[in-house]
Amino acid sequence: MSSSSQRTSNNPRNRRPRRKLSKRQRQIYRRRRIVALIALIVVLALIAFCMYSLGRGMMAIDASIRHDDQMALTRSAVPTPMQQSKVKDCTASDIDLSLQSDSRTVAVGGSMKFTATIKYVPKGKSSCLIDAADDSRVLTIKSGSDTVWRSDVCDVDSRQLLLAVGDTDTQTMTWNTNRTGSSCAEDSTLPKVEAGTYTAQLSMKDHPKIVSNKVTISVG
Structure with a gap:
């Protein structure tokens, strides 16, 4: 390739000019990014809340099971009442x-x-x-x-x-x-x-x- 052709292809005037965004378009893109970020935060918060609720539920079930087991042990530890007198x-x-x-x-x-x-x-x-x-x-x-x-x-x-x-x-x-x-009354009040x-x-x-x-x- 000749040097003249090379100079022609590297000439800045032959490059595609960059698109310049208007102020309004930049504001729109910025708002979209903010909305997308808020949506992401909401989704993450929902996931965290679900995980927390699930953990609390599992803890409650575990506590209930342990309570029932403890009550069963307590009942089994209570001695059988003595038989009443046969008099x-x-x-x-x-x-x-x-x-x-x-x-x-x-x-x-x-x-x-x-x-x-x-x-x-x-x-x-x-x-x-x-x-x-x-x-x-x-x-x-x-x-x-x-x-x-x-x-x-x-x-x-x-x-x-x-x-x-x-x-x-x-x-x-x-x-x-x-x-x-x-009915019962004070003895002194009786006739x-x-x-x-x-x-x-x-x-x-x-x-x-x-x-x-x-x-x-x-x-x-």
Whole structure:
């Protein structure tokens, strides 16, 4: 190739001129790049959030499994409750109730004291359980067929007795010659009974066949 041809091909005037972008086009390209970068950041953030949520979910499942295993171990470590006592409840053939009064007469508005006795009279040698509280071992005062006073109108604490051969329980009970209602009330607020003849008797609320002798009282 001749030197003249070489000079002709290297002449800057024969090169394709570079395209010059306008200011507006540069702004458009710059905005596109920014939008693409923001989209990329959003996608990466979504991926990171999904990975975080998945990790949290796996941790929660693992914690739940470990908790269930621990609860199972705890339950297995709890000892089996001891078997309750096989002591039987007292029946009519085991118990003898008796009632005595300090006096057979009392003034209107006065007080009468009674002695309530529970005696264990079994045929065998086994023991038995009985509740000897005043709302279980009940003192009842009557005038004819009219029930005047009962010791079980107000609830009291249970008094469980384990009775063996020859055991006797003795308690003092007081009647202030008044009349109980259908609900518990202060003894001082109860109305006094009128002069007359009354009978007193003990009974076991849960065992109707267990009753004491009757005591006749004169109020006057």
